Amino acid sequence: MTLMRILSLAFLALVYATITQAYCLKDTYIGSSFFDNWRWETFDDPTHGRVNYVDKWAAQAANLSYASDNKFIMRVDTYQIVSGNARGRDSVRIISNAAYGDSVTVLDLAHMPVGCGTWPAFWSLSRAGPWPNGGEIDIIEGVHKNTQNLASLHTTPGCSMREPRGQNGQVISSNCDTNVNYNQGCGTSFSKGNSYGAGFNSVGGGWFVLERSGAEGINIWFWSRSDPSVPLSVSQGFKTLSPNDSWGPPEARFPTDSCNHATFFDPHRMIFDTTFCGDWAGATFSSANCGPGSCNDFVDKNPDSFREAYWEINSLRVYE
């Protein structure tokens, strides 16, 4: 190894291998605290999904939302045939009352929705808006039988990503402007194994960590449950996160040099949802080998196929 290479690796390690400052635990969401501190949204899916988002009371009555001492579960209906003139299959979309600016969010997730027709997401959205003002950050997102997670930003015009940028994942698209490429956003596909879908679920899930910093931009780390390199502060829910911990490079990194953080992002609320078909999953149903028919038809007629379409959250911790 040349001296230059050693120096540049050391530089990368210093700059990218961890969070950039210390953070202290601000809010912890476990079990029923989701019922107390999040809202159930019931509007028509803005991404045109074949979904009927139900309110909190309906969700609890049908056990589509359920809390125990140490779990919070959000599932979709797995019993009913949906009639053609209905809005779609019953599901849940929740949003946090609190909004966060510079912060670290640690999600300990045991299971995520997966299967043909599904399009789940864990993401954050500007409290002030209107979209895309203040930005959107997609932390977990995918469709159908995907195996790699996609993390993306969606912004007003003027935010893009340059290469290289010290991330583990693969660049899918570089312009974050929602007007470009039918709102594809700027996305990074994760490289580590088990970051999405059946693989993620098969080992009991794992941890997704979002860091937002005016100075450093947006970093997203991922560790599978079976990954021995997960930092103890993340896996054990420590009260402080220290920049002295070695985290390794993030799967997705969105630095500030061609996207000033404060210009494009303001305090965000967190969202979990599971939709079906719509703009992304509807357009990719057949190319994902999900069947000869239409996505909507599949969703309407196959309640049994959605048994794996649930979120099981161990905890969500936010540090500031």
Ligand SMILES: *[C@@H]1O[C@H](CO)[C@@H](O)[C@H](O)[C@H]1NC(C)=O
């Ligand atoms: C609701 O779902 C939870 C989690 O899967 C399960 O443990 C519980 O038995 C369900 N309750 C009912 C009434 O079906």
Ligand SMILES: *[C@@H]1O[C@H](CO)[C@@H](O)[C@H](O)[C@H]1NC(C)=O
């Ligand atoms: C990081 O390590 C240094 C040297 O051991 C120590 O002085 C400092 O307090 C640590 N910082 C944090 C935030 O733990």
